[in-house]
Amino acid sequence: MTDEPRARILIVDDDADHNDLERDAILGDDDRCSVAQAYSAQDCLEAVAKSPFDLVIMDYTLPDTNGLELMQQIKKMGFDFPVLMVTGHGDEGVAVEAMKQGAYDYLIKTPDQGFLDALPLQVRKVLKQHRIYLEKSRLEEKVRETKEYLEKIISNAGDAVLVLDPSGRVLSINPAGHKLFGKKAENLSTKTIFSLVKDEADCENLKKALDSEIGETNRIDIKMRGAMDRTLEVSVSSSMMEIDEKPQSVVIMRDMTEMLNMQRQLVESEKLAAIGDLVGSVAHELNNKLGPILGYAELMQRSVKDEKTRQRLRVIEDSALRAKSIIEALLGFSRHRKPLRSLFKLNKVLQDALSLMEFQLKRSGVDLELQLGQGLPEVFADSVQVQQIFVNLLKNAYQAVQPQDHKTIWIKTFERKESIFFSIRDSGVGVPEAHLNRVFEPFFTTRKFGKGVGLGLSVAYGMIKEHNGDITLNSKEHGGTEVTVKLPIGGKPTRARSPERRAK
Ligand SMILES: Nc1ncnc2c1ncn2[C@@H]1O[C@H](COP(=O)(O)OP(=O)(O)OP(=O)(O)O)[C@@H](O)[C@H]1O
Numbered sequence: 001m002t003d004e005p006r007a008r009i010l011i012v013d014d015d016a017d018h019n020d021l022e023r024d025a026i027l028g029d030d031d032r033c034s035v036a037q038a039y040s041a042q043d044c045l046e047a048v049a050k051s052p053f054d055l056v057i058m059d060y061t062l063p064d065t066n067g068l069e070l071m072q073q074i075k076k077m078g079f080d081f082p083v084l085m086v087t088g089h090g091d092e093g094v095a096v097e098a099m100k101q102g103a104y105d106y107l108i109k110t111p112d113q114g115f116l117d118a119l120p121l122q123v124r125k126v127l128k129q130h131r132i133y134l135e136k137s138r139l140e141e142k143v144r145e146t147k148e149y150l151e152k153i154i155s156n157a158g159d160a161v162l163v164l165d166p167s168g169r170v171l172s173i174n175p176a177g178h179k180l181f182g183k184k185a186e187n188l189s190t191k192t193i194f195s196l197v198k199d200e201a202d203c204e205n206l207k208k209a210l211d212s213e214i215g216e217t218n219r220i221d222i223k224m225r226g227a228m229d230r231t232l233e234v235s236v237s238s239s240m241m242e243i244d245e246k247p248q249s250v251v252i253m254r255d256m257t258e259m260l261n262m263q264r265q266l267v268e269s270e271k272l273a274a275i276g277d278l279v280g281s282v283a284h285e286l287n288n289k290l291g292p293i294l295g296y297a298e299l300m301q302r303s304v305k306d307e308k309t310r311q312r313l314r315v316i317e318d319s320a321l322r323a324k325s326i327i328e329a330l331l332g333f334s335r336h337r338k339p340l341r342s343l344f345k346l347n348k349v350l351q352d353a354l355s356l357m358e359f360q361l362k363r364s365g366v367d368l369e370l371q372l373g374q375g376l377p378e379v380f381a382d383s384v385q386v387q388q389i390f391v392n393l394l395k396n397a398y399q400a401v402q403p404q405d406h407k408t409i410w411i412k413t414f415e416r417k418e419s420i421f422f423s424i425r426d427s428g429v430g431v432p433e434a435h436l437n438r439v440f441e442p443f444f445t446t447r448k449f450g451k452g453v454g455l456g457l458s459v460a461y462g463m464i465k466e467h468n469g470d471i472t473l474n475s476k477e478h479g480g481t482e483v484t485v486k487l488p489i490g491g492k493p494t495r496a497r498s499p500e501r502r503a504k
């Protein structure tokens with residue numbers, strides 16, 4: 001007992017001589033113990049209230065109450081000392097009852113030396129048992145605290161934490177996981193994690209990642225189906241562990257969708273800025289080269305007498321002028337060209353542009369429905385740019401009606417609230433919902449290679465904004481498209497916003 005901590009023992013026995021004998025027997029065995037003595041239940045309760053004990057040796061028969069009652073009263077006071085019940089010969093029933101009520105052990109009092117010999121051994125045994133009990137309770141408390149602490153960390157983690165069995169069935173999932181997968185997470189106890197993976201290849205990758213050695217961690221990036229059927233780009237880190245002697249995978253999933261989208265947008269906008277600069281400088285060079293072509297075509301028309309040659313020269317001049325206006329549109333896109341404004345009649349400018357395309361439209365069976373507003377005020381804008389916008393939109397409408405049996409394009413001009421509008425509606429294929437946000441993006445196109453570069457709408461958008469106007473596109477897949485352009489009647493030009501900021 002020497003290396004064990006000092007124990008405080010209380011002996012409760014109304015027989016003072018026997019009480020002393022018990023004390024001597026205990027101290028004789030271990031003088032490091034301290035022994036207090038009580039001679040009645042009342043004495044005992046007073047002593048217990050003053051200071052705690054490591055063991056109470058209690059005689060069952062006491063003058064004011066019996067041992068079982070006393071045990072209850074001590075318990076009621078909130079103490080949980082181990083009790084060694086001392087009973088008379090033939091009181092084994094009492095001893096059993098005492099054990100049931102929480103006594104650690106009992107000892108039968110015999111008139112001979114046997115009882116006093118056995119007492120110290122029994123004391124030692126009970127103290128040891130109690131120490132083990134206390135240590136076990138302390139460890140259990142520690143385990144409970146650690147478990148609570150870990151549970152708190154996992155349930156407050158920003159990443160989804162899942163525990164999977166070897167078949168991929170989800171055994172547990174934290175709140176972040178529920179948030180990530182929404183309603184789908186609720187069914188995961190019956191389904192496997194693979195039901196949330198988007199495609200076969202990613203499923204295979206996840207299976208490989210889960211099938212790791214114990215203690216090994218695997219990391220992969222996959223696409224998954226998230227809450228509200230959103231596609232998630234998820235970074236998965238999986239470790240194999242043995243829990244309750246069964247292999248289980250602890251999987252941490254981080255939603256990278258937003259961050260990757262931002263990264264892509266950044267790359268995209270840097271790419272667009274670089275393309276814008278490139279387009280600007282190429283357009284500038286081409287513009288310079290067109291100068292002599294236009295100049296000589298005009299000069300030669302003056303000197304040449306032959307009408308056929310003059311006509312051919314006019315075709316060269318017209319084509320060069322058209323090329324020039326496209327180059328100007330490109331310069332507009334790369335923001336190298338400011339609009340040259342003048343007052344003009346919108347209907348006239350649109351009709352001029354239409355006359356260039358009318359033949360081609362009619363030839364391919366397009367019905368043109370014109371509804372031009374009468375008495376519209378003049379527009380203060382760059383007429384070449386307005387024509388360019390109109391032609392771009394008309395070209396889009398023309399391309400959209402091509403696959404249809406009934407091809408109709410409606411062109412309308414009208415005035416509303418200090419602004420003049422023109423709209424082009426078609427009975428074409430319409431824009432799928434997924435593309436609606438993107439049609440104004442520069443270089444967004446669904447055309448076949450060589451049939452479009454995806455600049456029509458973004459150039460139109462840039463020019464219209466430069467005019468302080470507006471452009472809206474309403475469309476339904478298979479239900480046709482209407483693009484409406486708003487031009488202000490007068491007013492000073494304002495600084496343009498970049499086309500890529502347009503998100504409809
Ligand atoms: N009237 C329309 N009907 C259906 N889809 C359209 C219509 N107008 C535009 N779009 C869609 O928007 C995309 C972008 O149009 P935009 O005019 O900017 O470029 P593009 O026509 O593809 O090429 P470009 O005009 O440079 O020759 C088109 O590829 C098409 O998918």
Ligand SMILES: [Mg+2]
Nearest residue numbers: 392396456457
């Ligand atoms: Mg186009």
